[in-house]
Amino acid sequence: MAGSYRKVSRLDPLRALSRRAPPLLAALLLGACSLPPLAGRSESSALDLPAAQDTRLGRALAPAVAAHPGLSGIHLLQHPHDAFAARALLARAAERTLDVQYYIWRGDTTGTLLLGELLAAAERGVRVRLLLDDVGTSGLDTQLAALDAHPRIEVRLFNPFTLRRPKALGYLADLRRANRRMHNKSFTADNQASIVGGRNVGDEYFGATAGVLFADLDVLAVGPVAHDVSADFDRYWASASTYPAQAILPAVAPATMAELAQQAGALLASPGAHEYAQSIRRSAYIDQLLRRELPLHWAHVRMLSDDPAKGLGQAQRDDLLLPQLEAALGQPGRGVDLVSPYFVPTAAGAAALARLQRAGVRVRVLTNAFEATDVPAVHAGYARYRRPLLQSGVTLYEMRRLVPEQEQQPGRPALQRLGSSGSSLHAKTFAVDGERLFVGSLNFDPRSARLNTELGFLIDSPALARQLTQAFDTAVPAQSYQVALSEDGSLQWRSGVGEPPPVYGSEPHTTWWSRAVVRVLMWLPIEWLL
Incomplete structure (x- = not known):
């Protein structure tokens, strides 16, 4: 009405701002999190094969590679100190190139030491390409920027966050992209030798912490499959998800x-890094490799990996690791022994395992017990499938949080030592029919299948596959709980140690509160995120 008025409250401007705040904040967030263009990004590729064969590693490996045409040499790296030393010494052995790709790289003792090894290699004239998933680089911006400034080092980040702190806001701005991570792990020298497996770079993966030690598995590979890893690194390096650190x-x-x-040098001489300095001095892996004395399993090895376009949700199904793996494996005939720290089979996966069991294929699974897991939500995703898996005849083992030291018998094959004192399972491996072995970064969960990129080796080696099968016969029952159904249909956890071995009616060494949290998580529709 003309001449009417409304009393203006001092809160009205705030109300108006609050109505505009969500779109304003969204616009600011999107602006702060927008990615730079990739135009002008430099191009590079793995060392060409003739040049690679003319390196110290290439010359040392040439006779064995020639004696095993079409085969690759594999050496298992199970002990965490050995796995650390092998990486450090491989960096020292490199003469021309280092291509390094990881999901997590910590700024702790082992992470700093290995950054120091990369820098030392660059100072010798080695070209270093470091590709890291940006979700696992927390606290390393200064160090990575310093490395990237070196004329022989280039650092790139996969699906990076332009808003550096807090990175979590990047998920709000671009969840579809930010939720897709590069879980691959490889360390390749001179396109001749590569370490691939489940370990990230950090103290908990190399046994340098008083807390959790992730029982894990890597392989050192030479021959054709090492060249395949280099080629795969190249396609990730040039992918649309990979941005120059600068x-x-x-x-x-x-x-x-x-x-x-200076920090890396001082750290190497410090008491806290003493065991790691010693492991480098004691380790003979790379020297033995150069002297042609390292025991290698020669086998047909196929490298399998996701198309890096998966990082943007644009990969075709046939270019994903799991369909490739299914095609390569065919139908198991006798047995599947599966180790997966994060095991969320989904309804379809549980049904597939049940079909195998009904067809007479023995299926055994080892994953983390609730007391050992570092991701309770993943345990909730697994827990809902325990009963149907057991009802179908699948054998389930859950690794305990603590493994008594007396059970760690020296001299046993690597795949029979799947745990250690204070360990949490992190190895990702499985054997099929006692003939083929997979080792890599792949978890059996929806995240690995649909969201994260993964990398691994399928190794045609009955000798190595039998090690894992034998571990399920002996070491796994001793180091874990076997989950079973009681006569009344309730779950039981049967320990493999003790006289008599204890039987638990609920998840061992957990509280009612933690179990209640898992039950709540089981009800939430979060399986697609796990």
């Missing part, structure tokens, strides 16, 4: 690089 990270002062070298 376009993402704040610039640092030139002196920062020298500080990083």
Whole structure:
């Protein structure tokens, strides 16, 4: 009405702002999190084969590779100190190139030491390409920017967060992309030798922490499959999800690089890193490799990996690891022994395992017990499938949080030592029919299948596959709980140690509160995220 008025409250401007705040915040967030263009990104590729064969590694490996045409040499790296030393010494053996790809790289003792090894290699003239998933680089912006400033080092980040702190806001701005991560793990020298497996780079993966030690497994590979890893690194390096660090990270002062070298050198001489300095000095893996004395299993090895376009949700089904793996394996005939720390089979996966069991294929699974897992939500995703899996005849083992030291018998094959004191299972491996072995980064969960990129080796080696099968016969029951159904249909956890071995009616060494949290998580529609 003309001449009418409304009393203006001092809260009205705030109300108006609050109505505009969500779109304003969204616009600011999208602007802050927008990615730079990839135009002008430099191009590079793995060392060509003739040049690679003319390196010290290439010359040392040539006779054995020639004696095993079409085969690759495999050496298992199970002990965490050996796995660390092998990476450090492989970096020292490199003469031309290092291509390094990881999901997590910590800024702790072992992470800093290995960054120091990469820097030392670059100082010798080695070209270093470091490709990291950005979700696992927390606290390393300064170090990575310093490395990237070196003329022989280039750092790239997969699906990066332009808003560096807090990175979690990047999920709000672009969940579809940010929720897809690069879970691959490889460390390749001179396109001749590569370490692939389940370990990230950090103290908990190499046994340098008083807390959790992730019982894990890597393989050192030489021959044709090492070249395949290099080619796969190239396609990730050039993918649309990979951004130069200099376009993402704040610039640092030139002196920062020298500080990083000094920090790594001082750390190597410190009491806290004593065991790791000793492991490098004691380890003979790379020297034996160069002297042609390292025991290798020569076998047909197929590298399998996801198309990096999966990082943007654009990969075709046939270019994903799981369909490739299914095609390569065919139909198991006798047995499947599966080790997966994060085991969320989904309804379809549980049904597939049940069909195998009904067809006379023995299926045995080892995953983490609730007391050992580091991701309760994943345990909730697994727990809902325990009963139907057991009812179908699948054998379930759950690794205990603590394994008594007396059970760690020296001299046993690597795949029979799947745990250690204070360990949490992190190895990702399985054997089919006692003939083929898979080792890699792949978990049996929806995240590995649909969201994250993965990498692994399918090894045609009855000798290695039998090690895992024998571990399920002996070591696994001793180091885990066997989950079973009681006469009344309730779940039981039967320990493999003790006289008599204890039987638990609920998840061992957990509280009612933690079990209640898992039950709540089981009701939530979060399986697609696990």
